[in-house]
Amino acid sequence: MNGSDSTTTADSAAGYSSAQASSDNYLTHGKGIMSWLGTLDHKRIGVMYLGCILFSFFLGGIFALLIRTELLTPGKTIVDADQYNQLFTLHGAVMIFLFLIPGIPAALGNFALPLMLGAKDVAFPRLNLMSWYLWVIGAIFAVASIVMGGADTGWTFYTPYSTSTDTAVISMVTGAFILGFSSIFTGLNFLVTIHRLRPPGMTWFKMPLFLWGIYGTAVMQVLATPVLGITLLLLIVERTLGFGIFDPALGGDPVLFQHFFWFYSHPAVYIMVLPAMAIMSEIFSVFSRKHIFGYKFIAFSSIALAILSFLVWGHHMFTSGQSALANFVFSALTFSVSIPTAIKMFNWLATMYKGNIHLDTPMIYALTFMFTFGIGGLTGLFLGALATDIHLHDTYFIVAHFHYTMFGGTVIAFLAALHYWWPKMFGKMYDEKLGRIAAGLVFIGFNTTFFTQFIMGSQGMPRRYYHYLDEFTIYHQISTAGSYLMAIAFFLMLYYLVKSLVSGKPAPANPWGGNTLEWHMTSPPPYYNFKEAPHVGDPYDFSDLEWDEKTGGYVSKSGRGAS
């Protein structure tokens, strides 16, 4: 490794011996494939999750590009109607169950949570590994549905369509069922870890806000996911044994399925979004060199979102024929969810105020997050309001809205976090200039793709349409062009990230000047995380950190380091 000298300096400044830094980190500790597949180290499990999740994102992205290409013309472009229906089902299922839900918690959270908390590992390392294996098995089932004839229900599996179509629904549903358990185990593990493994001094209000977000997420994973599990099981039972639970032909109620499904899947929206917000709280503070504004309000708003998200599922069913009273209640509750979100946005803004804003790649993503997630949140108002939702429901307006929250929120935050922790995870710096260019391209491509969808949606273009009326052609073509631009951006990202692994500059311990515990250890972190219980201070007090030209990172002025 060239430049290991400078790394060593940084490490000794951070209180670590140079021997530890260069020889023993979690990546070099143990060699061979089995040392990975059988590992109980949360960091390695995090990296394995990351690999799998990035692959799922790639797969889901390919499906997305095929969908967008098909929609270049109003008639048939490349696939037939049934294939198209399978494509959007796969795109949705893969992106949601395989990528978005486990993305930040299971991949990045697994890596960062114990480090930020000051713990040696998660509470149940074996369960942690098992959740990864369950993910793999669930993914195999879900993707196997492609070769078994494909599922064409949409990721929402609405009955009685899903119980009557003769496609590979069972394989897909079984996959989602197993993935649910993977998610429950991750959540459970994080809950117990945060409750039980905090070192002395790490009080609840000394915890980095990322942990508050993950904590709220874990609560939802543990409480909501079992409902999805039982719902999918009932679906399988109805399909295979002909029990009439949802199918009216058998005496069931199809709308009941929607209640069950959204009782999980609305919290699932926050399972995806809360970790994204959690990351934003870290990044805005670190890159503005300012203490986070309104720590307690942000922390409690995470918990508020976790709780409120259980009470609004009915807003997916305003047109289903549920009673006006139910609509009244769900609409009112839906608006209450936007308050904690607004609080967070304003607090991030206030954090930047009078700061010293560093425009590194993670911060570029964070800034675009304000833009895209802002639109995602605000367009939710149109859908929470009953009168306008009736018109917009099941149109491209919805498609645009949830992509602005799921992509503009979660994916952007995921990318921010990936670039934020990449040097820590792999000990290598990526090409900062290419990083910023890719972030810019993602931003432009994303808005081109999805902003047009708001317009065609409010003009009346329904979603999940294979054919469409000529008047919508121009919107679809602009949208598709945007998606190609995003694809270019992601290939660029792939290039410079892989390049950084091969020939990247070694990362200093603390490239961005973060003050949470992971930045006080070597990059990559040592196998045992902490030799002794770390010193816990205010995670957002940057006064002790100072830029060090020599190492290209921040060092502690008092020479205190982690302890």
Next chain:
Amino acid sequence: MSMLTDLLASLFGMALLNGEKTFWLPEQASTAAKNVDWIFMFIYWLSTFFFVLIVGLTILFVIRYRARPGHKEQPSPSHSTLLEVTWSVIPSILLFFIFYYGYKGFMDLVVPPSNSYEIGVTAQRWSWNFTYPDGYVSENLHVPVDRPIRLVMTSEDVIHSFFVPAFRVKRDIVPGRYNVTWFEATKPGSYQIFCAEYCGTGHSDMLAQVIVHDTGEFDRWLEESSGFLDKLAPAEAGELLYKQRGCKQCHTLDGTIKIGPSFKDSYGIDHVLTDGSTVLAEENYYRQSMLDPQSQIVAGFDPVMPTYKGRLKDKEVTAIIAFIKSLSPYGAVEAETETPTESEAQPETDSATDDLD
């Protein structure tokens, strides 16, 4: 309400006043559209305000406080309860207004006036049937202008959704129950109906039109159309039924196979069923295929054809059979010899008169 509505409509979306298509919203052609649109534009401008505020401040802060030589972070408080309360309470109040008007607008959308004209809607993969009070069924929805129309809707198979963008109406159609919606069209013309709930292969082809007639014209249209069984020859009436009752979504007339077998050259030959048996396609077989499709499934097809029992009258079944026969060389010959018997039978089953009472 209406004065306030007009005021707000003019404030928030000038072009909306005359009901034409705008950048965001399609043409307004129902009484509800104006109501919905001002709420839409109200939320739109409110969102725009907050969006500009948030993004504007973000950009301003980045410009003013970006890291550069000689610039350092400056101390400022890291919490302020007053600020937090302010930016929670002000949005809450605004949200309450959105919620309130949204709910009010919704109630107007779903509660039909008591003097509404009722039309039945049956959705099935992948077509629409609209049943008028006199029993006549059409594939497009015909309504009089300026009169509240109440739709009582049900589905033969999976969930569909009735969506007319120009009316701002949407309601799911759920099998096993009746969902109701209503609208009052304000302009004669033709407007798009979409199926908005995903229902499989032909979901995006499940289209129809609402045809809004001038007041007197609607009654004339209905009277004229309702009598078609008596006016047309059976095969011609059958062709009309084939188009109107959704058969054409699944059956072609040119020999190509869609969801179901083609009707071309179907009559008078042996058909193989899934259980391996064969059956000669003649009148009784066709009749049973329509009224109890699940009893005989043609080999190579899925049992997805909905039953038409109770939805096709005897006379209509006869007409469709005559039409299928006319598409086959065997049927064409036979049809000539059989015509007298069929026309004799007609006066007995005059269902058109039955329907009038």
